[in-house]
Amino acid sequence: xxxxxxxxxxxxxxxxxxxxxxxxxxxxxxxxxxxxxxxxxxxxxxxxxxxxxxxxxxxxxxxxxxxxxxxxxxxxxxxxxxxxxxxxxxxxxxxxxxxxxxxxxxxxxxxxxxxxxxxxxxxxxxxxxxxxxxxxxxxxxxxxxxxxxxxxxxxxxx
Amino acid sequence: xxxxxxxxxxxxxxxxxxxxxxxxxxxxxxxxxxxxxxxxxxxxxxxxxxxxxxxxxxxxxxxxxxxxxxxxxxxxxxxxxxxxxxxxxxxxxxxxxxxxxxxxxxxxxxxxxxxxxxxxxxxxxxxxxxxxxxxxxxxxxxxxxxxxxxxxxxxxxx
DNA sequence: TGCTTGCCTTGAGTGCACTCGAAGGTCATA
DNA sequence: TATGACCTTCGAGTGCACTCAAGGCAAGCA
Numbered sequence: 477x478x479x480x481x482x483x484x485x486x487x488x489x490x491x492x493x494x495x496x497x498x499x500x501x502x503x504x505x506x507x508x509x510x511x512x513x514x515x516x517x518x519x520x521x522x523x524x525x526x527x528x529x530x531x532x533x534x535x536x537x538x539x540x541x542x543x544x545x546x547x548x549x550x551x552x553x554x555x556x557x558x559x560x561x562x563x564x565x566x567x568x569x570x571x572x573x574x575x576x577x578x579x580x581x582x583x584x585x586x587x588x589x590x591x592x593x594x595x596x597x598x599x600x601x602x603x604x605x606x607x608x609x610x611x612x613x614x615x616x617x618x619x620x621x622x623x624x625x626x627x628x629x630x631x632x633x634x
Numbered sequence: 635x636x637x638x639x640x641x642x643x644x645x646x647x648x649x650x651x652x653x654x655x656x657x658x659x660x661x662x663x664x665x666x667x668x669x670x671x672x673x674x675x676x677x678x679x680x681x682x683x684x685x686x687x688x689x690x691x692x693x694x695x696x697x698x699x700x701x702x703x704x705x706x707x708x709x710x711x712x713x714x715x716x717x718x719x720x721x722x723x724x725x726x727x728x729x730x731x732x733x734x735x736x737x738x739x740x741x742x743x744x745x746x747x748x749x750x751x752x753x754x755x756x757x758x759x760x761x762x763x764x765x766x767x768x769x770x771x772x773x774x775x776x777x778x779x780x781x782x783x784x785x786x787x788x789x790x791x792x
Numbered sequence: 793t794g795c796t797t798g799c800c801t802t803g804a805g806t807g808c809a810c811t812c813g814a815a816g817g818t819c820a821t822a
Numbered sequence: 823t824a825t826g827a828c829c830t831t832c833g834a835g836t837g838c839a840c841t842c843a844a845g846g847c848a849a850g851c852a
Contacts, residue, residue, distance in 0.1 A: 516828075527811055530831090546818055548829055567771040572809065593782035600775045603768050610761050610768075613725040617758045624751035673799070684799085685841055704848055706799055730839065 502560060504553045512542065512550040522559050536576050537562065539583065568603040660718060662711045670700065670708040680717050694734050695720065697741065726761040 504511065505521065515526045522529075529549075532538040538558065542550045565575050578595055581588035662669065663679065673684045680687075687707075690696040696716065700708045723733050736753055739746035 514828085525811075526829090528809085531810070534831095544829095546829080548818085561774065564771040564774045567767045568775070589782050593779055596775055596779050596782070600772065600779065603772050603775065607765055607768050607772075609725045610765050613722040614758065614761050614765075616719065616722045617726070617754055617761065621751055621754050621758065624747050624754070683841075686839090688800090689840065702799095704799085706848090 502557070504556060506553070508553055511553040511556075512544075513552075513556070515549050515551070518551045518556065518559070521556065522563070524559070532559075532562070535572070537572065537579050539579070565599065568599050569606065570599050570602075574599075660715070662714060664711070666711055669711040669714075670702075671710075671714070673707050673709070676709045676714065676717070679714065680721070682717070690720070693730070695730065695737050697737070723757065726757050727764060728757050728760070732757075 505513070505517070513521075515529055518524070518529060519526050524532075529538070533541060533549075538555070541555060542552065544550050562575060565578075574595065578592060581592050581595075663671070663675070671679075673687055676682070676687060677684050682690075687696070691699060691707075696713070699713060700710065702708050720733060723736075732753065736750060739750050739753075
């Protein structure tokens, strides 16, 4: 398992090696070597808008995106992997500012491992809290729904 | 269990009966009859700001809050119960506009049971989706954290 | 009497995460 | 040569959920 596949996150020349942990390798439209996607292709496969992709780059959440000879963006499989990861972080509710901070740490290299871990752990805690809150809300919802289900209408309810 | 307790949601004169489903009765600072809380007391026990409480009223998310002879708000146990429920809805990520719609349906009475149920069911589905997304993100996070945990630093990572 | 505290109203401002518009460049095809 | 699709940048606009400011009233206390 030492193949240098497209699973490392791409943040320019700093992401130098294989990613041993992004396990379930996502299937990419094109193999490495031919992975030069236009922005509209990336739009098609990520669901993000072109505006958002450019904005990610502007704020430093995405850097080192290659360009064509005419200056147009050409995304790589690594870039797609990074966007996937950013999507996960977004799912957890992590603020974009924190994602940018994380991206900066990746660019700074190995010296930031501890800080990166800390950031991800706090994100993890937040996600667990959110799940607990959702379960809690779900329980209330279920009770209400049940009430509306079998209430022909004797009692009044919220 | 026919006691007219403080567990019915309070939305003015429309919430006419007992609430058979808000099961784990929350302990309120004061018993029914003496439940006339000032806005600052409600701030203290809900964690919402006074601004937010007034705003909820303004947009129709909260109606029929009693007033003192000088025009100050006096919240009841029922109001607190409603705020609790609103908090749960907020946890699910339901937009405030939908909560207002729900509140309006409650004011309209029993004829809206089916619609209310439908709204809550779609909210429930959203909550389940969110939980699944969070689990998914959590799995990725766990892998990353593990990587940072035992990586002295051979590989490069996102 | 004056001061402080707590509340009231209306309307404007904030922060976040996009989202869009305008003006213009490049390129393949007709 | 021109048409249309697609790209670029920069700056401004949007929608949501609050959040705050200004100005004022009423009650309690020194």
